[in-house]
Amino acid sequence: MLPLRLEDIAVTFPGLPAPVLSIPSLEIAPGETVAVTGPSGSGKSTFVNIVTGLERLQSGHARWGETDLAGLAEGRRDRWRGENIGLVMQDFHLFPGLSAYDNVLLPARLAYAAGHDRLARAKALLDQVGIARHDQKIETMSRGEMQRVAVARALLREPAIIVADEPTASLDSASGAVVGQLLRELAETLGSTLIVVSHDERLVAPMARRISLLSGAVIADERKG
């Protein structure tokens, strides 16, 4: 299990007077469930990009255990992310023309990591997220079903870390509630760290910790109970 330690993070863009994300120090323990919240433009997506290594750090460090993402070139960051992070995005990133089952397996197949156990796990995960027709083409599914397939795909490799960026933003409230609960249950089963970026209070409220961003800075960091 991997603790996260951010140090001296400052993300700037040319022409902007202040960093869009500035975090002197922040730690997240293995297995924590954390909501990252804040108004539009406060730096939430930038935070996701930094902790997942989707964006290269210009300054500071983002350490997951012994691995400092700041020290890895893009290819190695991509590989590390595939092995350690299950990513769920707002707009699913699923592939039309493929079935639910093949979508769940695609990233693992591309990484030559789809052995027999993974094929069985793909089926079990689809059942767990309530998708009965594994061979249904993705483009014929409802948005709530698509997001559940995306959750199953993110969990296939039993990641130590699950990061979800506005996972319910394009879902109706009932589907959003199901996806939120699934993420928490699956993270708990695996003992994974769960980081959910959202405005959605129903998604944020059950999380044990809430980090609030404003203008790129952490303005509150609260734990329940």
Ligand SMILES: Nc1ncnc2c1ncn2[C@@H]1O[C@H](COP(=O)(O)OP(=O)(O)OP(=O)(O)O)[C@@H](O)[C@H]1O
């Ligand atoms: N490549 C870029 N060049 C210039 N400014 C950028 C770039 N990427 C992000 N920003 C700015 O950084 C700030 C933070 O953006 P970010 O997408 O992280 O916010 P957010 O909290 O996720 O917003 P939203 O909830 O609207 O998605 C915004 O003001 C945005 O305009």
